Amino acid sequence: MDCLNCTIHKRELTFNIPKQLKSLITKEFSHDTSSYIWKENILHTSEAASNDMVDFLREMNLTSGVTFAPLHKEWSSLDTFDDYRKTSWLDELIKEKSIKMYFQPIITQTGEIYGYELLARFFDKEEAIIYPDIIFPAAKLRGRTFALDRLCRMQAVKQIKRLYGNQKAFINFIPTAIYQPEYCLRATTDLAHSLNITSDRFVFEVVETEKVDDIEHLKSILRYYKKNGFSYALDDVGSGYNTLDLLGELEPPFIKLDMAFAQGVSHSKEKQLIAKSFLEKAHSYGGLCLAEGIEDIADFHWLKHQGYELFQGYLFGKPLPDPLIDKKINIGQF
Structure with a gap:
C-alpha cells in the first residue's frame, strides 16, 4: 500500500454538476470525451481540462451550484477555483x-x-x-x-x-x-x-x-x-x-x-x-x-x-x- 498523496502525479479534479448543465457541458466538449468522465452528475477530469470547462461556465454565467474537489478533499465553491489554479507552481517545486x-x-x-x-x-x-x-x-x-x-x-x-x-x-x-x-x-x-x-x-x-x-x-x-x-x-x-x-x-x-x-x-x-x-x-x-x-x-x-x-x-x-x-x-x- 502506498502513502496517499505523498508523491506528485497529474492532478484529477471532481466536479458536482447540476443535472441541467450536464448535457450542455457534454455537447460543448464532445471533441474530447476522454478527458471528461461522468458518473451521474459527478464529473471526473484533469486539471488542464477543468480550466477550459470552468472558463466556459463563467463565460455563460452558469457557475451557480457547481462545486469542485481535488483528490480526497472536501467540496468547494467555484469561487475558490482561481485560488486553487494559482497554486499549480507548487507541484513543480515539490517535484524538483x-x-x-x-x-x-x-x-x-x-x-x-x-x-x-x-x-x-x-x-x-x-x-x-x-x-x-x-x-x-x-x-x-x-x-x-x-x-x-x-x-x-x-x-x-x-x-x-x-x-x-x-x-x-x-x-x-x-x-x-x-x-x-x-x-x-x-x-x-x-x-x-x-x-x-x-x-x-x-x-x-x-x-x-x-x-x-x-x-x-x-x-x-x-x-x-x-x-x-x-x-x-x-x-x-x-x-x-x-x-x-x-x-x-x-x-x-x-x-x-x-x-x-x-x-x-x-x-x-x-x-x-x-x-x-x-x-x-x-x-x-x-x-x-x-x-x-x-x-x-x-x-x-x-x-x-x-x-x-x-x-x-x-x-x-x-x-x-x-x-x-x-x-x-x-x-x-x-
Missing part, C-alpha cells in the same frame, strides 16, 4: 525538491548546543525564498500537504550527518498529513535507519499541537516513532486550551513552550504561572522542557532558574543554512 534546510540552535542551560531545529526554506526559479507561511497554506488549498510534509521530513532527516557528536535533529511533522504511520512514515524511518545514526538523535516535533482533533490518531503516530527508537516533542505547548491535559495523555519526552508565553515571562505573572504549570507536568513524568522564541536574556535567566533545560531563539542564533562551527554559545556575551 526546491528546498533547503536551515539550522536553528537549541542550547542547554550552560550554552552547549544540544541540537538544532531543522526548518524548511523553499526557493522559486529565481532562487527567491518562499516562506512557510506562503507555501503551507498553498499546499493545503491544493491538497499537497501530504507530499510537502513528506519532502520536508525526508530532507531534514538527511541533515543529521552534518551535526556534531550527539547533537539532536528536531524535525517538524504535521499529524494530519499522515494517514497511516506504517505506510506514510516508512520511507522516513527507513532513511533514518540507513544513515547508521542512533535513532534517539531524531526528535520528531508535532506542529500545530492545538489543532489536533484526533488524539488517538496522533497517539498511533507517536507509538510508531517510539517503536522505531525515535524521540518526539510537542510544539507550541500552551497555545491550546487543553494542552496540559494532552501532555498527561501523551507524555512526550520533550515539550516546547510556545514563544507567546516565553517572551516577556520574566515580568509577567500570568505567563510565569503557565510556564511553571507545564514545567511541573513535564517533570512529573520525566520530560524535558524547551522554551522557544527567546530574545531577552532576562527571560532566559528566569526560565533557567525555574528549571527549564533547553532554549531556542534569536538571542542564541537565527536559522542559518549551515550548523554553527562552535559547539557552545557564550551566554556571558549577552
Whole structure:
C-alpha cells in the first residue's frame, strides 16, 4: 500500500454538476470525451481540462451550484477555483525538491548546543525564498500537504550527518498529513535507519499541537516513532486550551513552550504561572522542557532558574543554512 498523496502525479479534479448543465457541458466538449468522465452528475477530469470547462461556465454565467474537489478533499465553491489554479507552481517545486534546510540552535542551560531545529526554506526559479507561511497554506488549498510534509521530513532527516557528536535533529511533522504511520512514515524511518545514526538523535516535533482533533490518531503516530527508537516533542505547548491535559495523555519526552508565553515571562505573572504549570507536568513524568522564541536574556535567566533545560531563539542564533562551527554559545556575551 502506498502513502496517499505523498508523491506528485497529474492532478484529477471532481466536479458536482447540476443535472441541467450536464448535457450542455457534454455537447460543448464532445471533441474530447476522454478527458471528461461522468458518473451521474459527478464529473471526473484533469486539471488542464477543468480550466477550459470552468472558463466556459463563467463565460455563460452558469457557475451557480457547481462545486469542485481535488483528490480526497472536501467540496468547494467555484469561487475558490482561481485560488486553487494559482497554486499549480507548487507541484513543480515539490517535484524538483526546491528546498533547503536551515539550522536553528537549541542550547542547554550552560550554552552547549544540544541540537538544532531543522526548518524548511523553499526557493522559486529565481532562487527567491518562499516562506512557510506562503507555501503551507498553498499546499493545503491544493491538497499537497501530504507530499510537502513528506519532502520536508525526508530532507531534514538527511541533515543529521552534518551535526556534531550527539547533537539532536528536531524535525517538524504535521499529524494530519499522515494517514497511516506504517505506510506514510516508512520511507522516513527507513532513511533514518540507513544513515547508521542512533535513532534517539531524531526528535520528531508535532506542529500545530492545538489543532489536533484526533488524539488517538496522533497517539498511533507517536507509538510508531517510539517503536522505531525515535524521540518526539510537542510544539507550541500552551497555545491550546487543553494542552496540559494532552501532555498527561501523551507524555512526550520533550515539550516546547510556545514563544507567546516565553517572551516577556520574566515580568509577567500570568505567563510565569503557565510556564511553571507545564514545567511541573513535564517533570512529573520525566520530560524535558524547551522554551522557544527567546530574545531577552532576562527571560532566559528566569526560565533557567525555574528549571527549564533547553532554549531556542534569536538571542542564541537565527536559522542559518549551515550548523554553527562552535559547539557552545557564550551566554556571558549577552
